[in-house]
Amino acid sequence: MILIGERVNAGFKDVKNAIINKDGNVIKEWARKQSEVGASYIDVNLGTASNKPEDLCWMIELVQEVVDTPISIDNNKPNMLKDAMKVCKKPPLVNSTTAVEEKMNQLFPIVAEYNASIIGLVMDETGSPANADKRVENAAKLMEKAMEFGLSPDQLYLDPIVMPLNCMQQQAKEILAAANQFQLFSDPPCHIVCGLTNISSGAKHTHIINRVFMTMMIANGCDAVICNVLDEELVNTILTAELIMNKAIYADSYIEAFRKKAKG
Amino acid sequence: MQLPDVKEKWTSKINTVTIGATKDQGGTRGKTVTVGGASTLPFLKFEGEIPHKPVIAGFVSDVVPDWPEPILGAIGKEVNSPVEWAQKNVQEFGVDLISLKMIGADPAGKNAKPEECAKVVEQVLQAVDVPLIIWGCGDDEKDNHILPECSQAGKGENCLIGSAKESNYMTVVAICKADKHKIISEAPVDINIGKQVNILLQDAGYDLKDVVMFQTTAALGYGFDYVYTIIERCRIAGLKGDNLMAAPQICDVAGETYRVKEAVADEDVLPGWGKLEKRGAMWEAACAEGYLQAGSDIFVMAQPNAIKSVRKTIDTLL
Numbered sequence: 001m002i003l004i005g006e007r008v009n010a011g012f013k014d015v016k017n018a019i020i021n022k023d024g025n026v027i028k029e030w031a032r033k034q035s036e037v038g039a040s041y042i043d044v045n046l047g048t049a050s051n052k053p054e055d056l057c058w059m060i061e062l063v064q065e066v067v068d069t070p071i072s073i074d075n076n077k078p079n080m081l082k083d084a085m086k087v088c089k090k091p092p093l094v095n096s097t098t099a100v101e102e103k104m105n106q107l108f109p110i111v112a113e114y115n116a117s118i119i120g121l122v123m124d125e126t127g128s129p130a131n132a133d134k135r136v137e138n139a140a141k142l143m144e145k146a147m148e149f150g151l152s153p154d155q156l157y158l159d160p161i162v163m164p165l166n167c168m169q170q171q172a173k174e175i176l177a178a179a180n181q182f183q184l185f186s187d188p189p190c191h192i193v194c195g196l197t198n199i200s201s202g203a204k205h206t207h208i209i210n211r212v213f214m215t216m217m218i219a220n221g222c223d224a225v226i227c228n229v230l231d232e233e234l235v236n237t238i239l240t241a242e243l244i245m246n247k248a249i250y251a252d253s254y255i256e257a258f259r260k261k262a263k264g
Numbered sequence: 265m266q267l268p269d270v271k272e273k274w275t276s277k278i279n280t281v282t283i284g285a286t287k288d289q290g291g292t293r294g295k296t297v298t299v300g301g302a303s304t305l306p307f308l309k310f311e312g313e314i315p316h317k318p319v320i321a322g323f324v325s326d327v328v329p330d331w332p333e334p335i336l337g338a339i340g341k342e343v344n345s346p347v348e349w350a351q352k353n354v355q356e357f358g359v360d361l362i363s364l365k366m367i368g369a370d371p372a373g374k375n376a377k378p379e380e381c382a383k384v385v386e387q388v389l390q391a392v393d394v395p396l397i398i399w400g401c402g403d404d405e406k407d408n409h410i411l412p413e414c415s416q417a418g419k420g421e422n423c424l425i426g427s428a429k430e431s432n433y434m435t436v437v438a439i440c441k442a443d444k445h446k447i448i449s450e451a452p453v454d455i456n457i458g459k460q461v462n463i464l465l466q467d468a469g470y471d472l473k474d475v476v477m478f479q480t481t482a483a484l485g486y487g488f489d490y491v492y493t494i495i496e497r498c499r500i501a502g503l504k505g506d507n508l509m510a511a512p513q514i515c516d517v518a519g520e521t522y523r524v525k526e527a528v529a530d531e532d533v534l535p536g537w538g539k540l541e542k543r544g545a546m547w548e549a550a551c552a553e554g555y556l557q558a559g560s561d562i563f564v565m566a567q568p569n570a571i572k573s574v575r576k577t578i579d580t581l582l
Contacts, residue, residue, distance in 0.1 A: 154273075188273075248501075248506065249455055249456065249459050249497070249501050249506065249509060250456045250459070251456055251457075251459035251460040251462075251463055251508070252456075252460050252463075253460060253463045253464075253467075254459075256463070256467075257463045257466075257508060260463075260466065260467070261507065
C-alpha cells in the first residue's frame with residue numbers, strides 16, 4: 001500500500017500557524033513522525049495560509065531536511081507546481097488534477113517533464129460525479145489524456161472521490177464499484193487512491209468507518225491512500241486487508257516487520 | 265498496428281550475496297562467488313539485468329553418503345575422503361564452490377564429534393581455494409554443537425552456513441556474526457515460514473542482505489512442483505519490492521535426488537527404467553534445470569555428467 005501522510009496540511013491549525021509564523025519545527029516534526037511509521041509520501045499542502053510558491057518550496061525543503069520520503073505536492077496551480085517540482089529531490093506525486101481538459105493539458109506536461117506521478121480526480125466541468133458510471137467515464141478521460149502525454153499507467157493515481165457517509169450514504173457503493181472498474185483500464189493497472197477521511201467526515205465513529213471503508217476499497221483494487229498514517233490500527237487493517245487480497249506474502253510477524261522496516 | 269510492449273517492469277531486485285574471502289579480504293580463497301542481483305525473472309535478459317549467473321556447488325560430505333554404487337562410482341574413489349572429493353569437484357567437475365555436509369555428525373549415524381567436523385572444514389579449506397558452504401547434519405540439537413566449531417574453523421573465510429530455522433536461528437546468527445559468515449535461512453516448503461525466519465534473523469540483528477533462502481528441495485517427482493512454485497513466488501515478491509523475500513536461493517539437488525527410488529534403484533528393481541548409471545544423472549540434472557527456471561541461484565550437485573549438463577544449460581541461456 002502506498003501510504004500518503006496527510007498531516008503537513010494547512011487545514012490543521014498548528015501547520016497553518018507554522019506557515020504564517022515561519023516556524024519550521026512543526027512541519028519537520030510531522031514529516032519525521034509520518035516517515036517513521038512508514039509513509040510512502042509526505043503530502044505538503046499550503047491551504048489558505050499562503051499562495052506564494054516560495055512558501056510551498058520552503059515547506060518541501062523543510063520536509064526534505066529531515067526525511068528522504070518523497071513529496072506529494074498538494075497543489076494544482078501550474079506556476080506553483082513548476083517551482084515546487086524543482087526543489088523535490090525525488091520524483092513527487094502531484095495532488096491533483098481533475099478530468100477537465102484545460103487542467104489536464106496544463107498539468108500532465110509538467111508531470112511528464114519531471115517523471116513524477118499525479119492523482120486524477122474523476123470530476124469534470126459538471127462537478128463531482130453522482131454515480132459509478134460517471135466516475136468511470138471521467139477516469140477514462142484522465143487515462144487517455146495521461147497516455148497522450150506519455151505517462152505510464154503507474155504514474156497515474158485515479159481517485160474515485162470519496163464522499164461522506166453521513167450525508168451521502170448512497171455514494172459509497174458507487175465509489176467501490178467505480179474503483180473496481182478502474183482496474184480494468186490497463187495491464188498493468190494504474191494506481192487507485194482515495195482520500196480516506198472524507199468517508200467519515202462529520203460522523204461520530206470515525207475510526208471504525210475509516211477502517212471498514214478502507215478494507216472494502218482494498219478489496220476493490222485500491223493501492224494508495226491519503227490518510228492519517230499515525231493511526232496504527234488503520235495501518236494494521238490495511239496490512240491485513242492486503243494479505244487477504246494476496247498482495248503480499250503472509251508471515252506470522254507481518255505487522256512487526258512492517259513497523260521495523262518503517263523505522264529503518 | 266504497433267504491438268504493445270509486454271515487458272514486465274519490476275520495481276526492485278534480488279540481493280547480491282558474495283561467498284568466500286580472498287587474502288585481501290581476510291581469508292585464503294583464490295576467488296569469491298557472487299550470486300543474485302537480478303532485476304528480472306530467470307533468463308529474461310531483455311526485461312532486466314542478470315549480473316550473476318547461477319552457480320554450481322559440488323556436493324561433499326564428511327562420510328560417504330548412502331548412495332547407490334553407480335552414482336558413487338561415477339564420482340570416483342575420492343568420495344572416501346572429503347579432501348580428495350572436494351579437489352576432484354574443483355579440478356575435474358569444474359564446480360564454482362564446495363558444499364560440505366556433516367552427515368557423519370548425525371546422532372543416529374556415526375555421531376561424529378564437533379571437533380572432528382571442524383577438522384574436516386579445516387582440511388577442505390586447505391585443499392581447495394574456492395568458497396565453502398557448510399551444513400550441519402540436520403539434527404537441530406547436534407547442529408547447535410557442531411556449527412559453532414565449524415564456523416570457528418572457517419573464521420574469516422566468509423562461508424555460507426546452513427541452516428537457520430525457526431528452532432535454531434539464534435545460534436546460527438550468533439556464530440555467523442562473530443565469525444563473519446553468510447547464512448542459509450531454511451523453511452520446510454513453506455513460503456510463509458520462509459518469510460518469518462527472515463524476519464526473525466532481521467530481528468536478531470542479522471542483515472538480510474547476507475542471507476540465502478532454502479526452501480528445502482524436493483526431488484523430481486516428490487513435491488517438485490510445490491518447491492518450484494515457492495522459489496518462483498519468492499523471486500517475484502523480491503522483484504516487487506518485498507525486501508524480506510529478496511534473498512538469492514539455494515537448492516540441495518544432489519542431497520534430495522539420491523533419496524528417491526527413481527534415482528537409486530537399478531533395472532533389477534525397476535524393469536524398463538533403464539540403467540541407473542545414466543538415469544541417476546538425468547534425474548539430478550532434470551531436477552536442477554527445473555529449479556533453474558524457477559529462479560534458484562545455487563545448485564548443490566554431485567554426479568559429474570549432471571553437473572556438465574546443467575552447466576551447459578546455464579551457459580547456453582545466459
